[in-house]
Amino acid sequence: MADEHQFIEDGLQRSQIDEFFASELGRAGYGGMEVAKTPMGTQIVLKAEKPGMVIGKGGKNIRKVTRELEERFDLDDPQIDVQEVDEPDLNARIVADRLANALERGWYFRKAGHTTIDRIMDAGALGAEIKLNGKVTGARSRDEKFNRGYIKHNGEPADSVVDTGQGVAVMKLGTIGVTVKIIPPGAELPDDFAVVEDAEVEAVEQVDADEGVEGLLEEPEDEKVPDAGEDAD
Numbered sequence: 001m002a003d004e005h006q007f008i009e010d011g012l013q014r015s016q017i018d019e020f021f022a023s024e025l026g027r028a029g030y031g032g033m034e035v036a037k038t039p040m041g042t043q044i045v046l047k048a049e050k051p052g053m054v055i056g057k058g059g060k061n062i063r064k065v066t067r068e069l070e071e072r073f074d075l076d077d078p079q080i081d082v083q084e085v086d087e088p089d090l091n092a093r094i095v096a097d098r099l100a101n102a103l104e105r106g107w108y109f110r111k112a113g114h115t116t117i118d119r120i121m122d123a124g125a126l127g128a129e130i131k132l133n134g135k136v137t138g139a140r141s142r143d144e145k146f147n148r149g150y151i152k153h154n155g156e157p158a159d160s161v162v163d164t165g166q167g168v169a170v171m172k173l174g175t176i177g178v179t180v181k182i183i184p185p186g187a188e189l190p191d192d193f194a195v196v197e198d199a200e201v202e203a204v205e206q207v208d209a210d211e212g213v214e215g216l217l218e219e220p221e222d223e224k225v226p227d228a229g230e231d232a233d
Contacts, residue, residue: 013073020072021046024065028053031091032165041077044069049094051082089123092165096180099130100167103176109136113146116180120148124185127151134169134176141174151181152189161187 014035022030029049036043048054055062062080069078088094095116102112113130120128127149134141152158167178183189 096165096167100169103169126183131179135174
């Protein structure tokens, strides 16, 4: 039971740290993080669209964030490694925040949804899905969905292959939840298969039935045995 409680506590802390980074580093294009506790301390790999904004001038901002992490979450000597997101349009977290910001700036939801999913697919994604939930156009809540390509919704591949990100757009009529799912290029999908070309088969010589098995056997040639005299020479 102790291990189960520790597992739950670690998961809760990880979620709280993720929310902290999202609120503090939203303008820098926060794209997610990975946490690993080692004997040397807590190692955190932080992904962002704009690493320079995360680090700050002379490292001022990253020192501030590190200090708050240590105090708020009681982390042991946290070390943060900031990495730039290679392709922001393939990072579901960044895409969801961008779409939420576009809605808050007054973009019509259909234009925002189609434009966003076009950018995802143009970046090379195998598939993408965008869901908007909330007061999209009026006082009543509704769901809107945009799909392109192939997407996996359940099973182990939905957890291991699909990158999922969420954002919230605060509107005058209420909030709109944004969920983005992306299958990145090169992902190995369980439905993939390869067609193997027919192998070349060499022709086999046919033997008449009358010839039988004996016909397949060749009689060995008589070997010439040297005379004793020849050996002596």
